[in-house]
Amino acid sequence: MSHVIGLKCRECGAEYPAGIQNTCYECFGPLEVNYDWDCISNNVSKEKIAAGPTSIWRYADFLPVESERRIDLGAGFNKLHRAERLGKELGLKELYILDESVNPTNSFKDRVTSVAVSKALEFDIKAVGCASTGNLAAAVGAHAAKAGLPAYIFIPGTIEIGKIVQMLVYGPNVIAVEGTYDDANRLASEVADSHPDWGFVNINIRPYYTEGSKTLAFETAEQLDWEVPDHVVAPLASGALLCAISRGYKELEHVGFVDSGTVRMSGSQPLNCSPISTAVQKNAEVIPVRDYETVAHSLAIGNPADGYYAKKEILDSGGYAASPTDDEIIQAIHLLARTEGLFTEPAGGTTVAGLKKLVESGHIQPDERVVVYVTGNGLKAQDTLLKSLVRPKVIKPTMAEFEALLVHKHDIHRQETAPVLGT
Numbered sequence: 001m002s003h004v005i006g007l008k009c010r011e012c013g014a015e016y017p018a019g020i021q022n023t024c025y026e027c028f029g030p031l032e033v034n035y036d037w038d039c040i041s042n043n044v045s046k047e048k049i050a051a052g053p054t055s056i057w058r059y060a061d062f063l064p065v066e067s068e069r070r071i072d073l074g075a076g077f078n079k080l081h082r083a084e085r086l087g088k089e090l091g092l093k094e095l096y097i098l099d100e101s102v103n104p105t106n107s108f109k110d111r112v113t114s115v116a117v118s119k120a121l122e123f124d125i126k127a128v129g130c131a132s133t134g135n136l137a138a139a140v141g142a143h144a145a146k147a148g149l150p151a152y153i154f155i156p157g158t159i160e161i162g163k164i165v166q167m168l169v170y171g172p173n174v175i176a177v178e179g180t181y182d183d184a185n186r187l188a189s190e191v192a193d194s195h196p197d198w199g200f201v202n203i204n205i206r207p208y209y210t211e212g213s214k215t216l217a218f219e220t221a222e223q224l225d226w227e228v229p230d231h232v233v234a235p236l237a238s239g240a241l242l243c244a245i246s247r248g249y250k251e252l253e254h255v256g257f258v259d260s261g262t263v264r265m266s267g268s269q270p271l272n273c274s275p276i277s278t279a280v281q282k283n284a285e286v287i288p289v290r291d292y293e294t295v296a297h298s299l300a301i302g303n304p305a306d307g308y309y310a311k312k313e314i315l316d317s318g319g320y321a322a323s324p325t326d327d328e329i330i331q332a333i334h335l336l337a338r339t340e341g342l343f344t345e346p347a348g349g350t351t352v353a354g355l356k357k358l359v360e361s362g363h364i365q366p367d368e369r370v371v372v373y374v375t376g377n378g379l380k381a382q383d384t385l386l387k388s389l390v391r392p393k394v395i396k397p398t399m400a401e402f403e404a405l406l407v408h409k410h411d412i413h414r415q416e417t418a419p420v421l422g423t
């Protein structure tokens with residue numbers, strides 16, 4: 001018997017068989033996966049998980065893929081770091097960071113893509129695709145290559161060169177669009193409509209795709225000996241990631257793995273493109289924004305597909321949302337690197353900067369057990385980061401020139417963002 005019944009409308013509850021579909025024919029609401037929870041509860045156990053693969057697929061009983069053919073490049077099973085030095089600097093007693101920069105294509109998008117491409121194979125699709133702010137593109141390129149499928153990837157033309165190089169190397173068809181992510185997404189949606197046998201992971205097979213991020217909650221709880229944190233902070237773009245993490249914690253309670261799956265959910269979005277954070281701060285509707293520009297390219301979505309649900313999840317759980325400036329985002333990248341030895345891209349900088357602001361404003365309490373999701377790797381955004389660093393001065397290989405450098409060293413170490421020997 002399968003643990004997947006089909007799809008269900010999040011608004012009116014209408015049910016559909018599992019297929020390539022993301023909106024309700026009755027009310028146009030978004031669809032989610034409809035599981036048979038009796039079947040799941042009878043099958044899962046902590047022992048089975050512990051003996052499972054060292055990837056997201058150790059939680060396969062909670063995921064919507066029914067066949068054994070999985071496209072598994074090894075996403076997930078990442079370390080939950082105890083962040084003592086950052087915690088001390090921010091005044092938090094128990095802070096952890098789940099580091100997603102070590103996934104196969106260096107962001108959390110490998111989780112959602114591994115699930116979506118595996119599910120797409122069950123539908124016998126002829127190609128996969130996505131609209132992407134940069135990270136999803138690499139994940140789809142890599143997983144499509146592994147599956148032996150062509151890929152069509154739509155991006156805004158302005159994203160970081162590191163991300164463009166990475167996505168191109170897997171050999172997909174990359175379509176760079178004039179305008180923003182929202183323009184690329186609109187075109188990708190039209191293409192998906194005109195090719196019903198292509199699976200666009202975050203468009204027409206989105207209900208399966210978002211399920212992949214639940215594994216972040218499972219992985220966190222497993223590493224906390226099956227306890228949940230008090231409060232988590234996640235980055236926000238479409239809002240899907242935050243909703244999925246919250247769902248993951250609730251599902252753990254549902255199957256009896258934890259006493260309570262109630263976790264305060266907080267988010268962070270760059271000030272220059274912050275429709276969800278603004279809605280949370282004003283307790284108002286999510287109003288799409290246009291013509292945005294921020295260093296956090298991967299979070300730059302003006303019209304967030306899951307904005308309404310993310311806002312609701314945050315407020316219902318007693319969380320809050322921050323909106324750091326671009327400068328605060330860059331400073332937070334340095335703060336994380338200097339205190340914890342983790343190098344993140346501006347999406348992670350946004351999350352850490354958001355954490356700092358939420359602690360300072362009292363929305364996160366010093367004695368809460370806090371988990372922060374750092375979702376992408378700094379090496380992808382070197383062009384952005386280079387502007388905030390002092391390049392090392394080139395010297396002759398002599399002791400005299402080395403000693404001369406050390407004269408400046410003391411001053412250099414006092415600088416917030418330039419921990420290098422430089423001029």
Ligand SMILES: Cc1ncc(COP(=O)(O)O)c(C=O)c1O
Pocket residue numbers: 107108109133134135136235236237238239240241242298299347348375376
């Ligand atoms: C590194 C990174 N973190 C977080 C997000 C936000 O994800 P979501 O659109 O599910 O809110 C993205 C989206 O592209 C991303 O690339």
Ligand SMILES: [Zn+2]
Pocket residue numbers: 009010011012013014024025026027028029
């Ligand atoms: Zn409906």
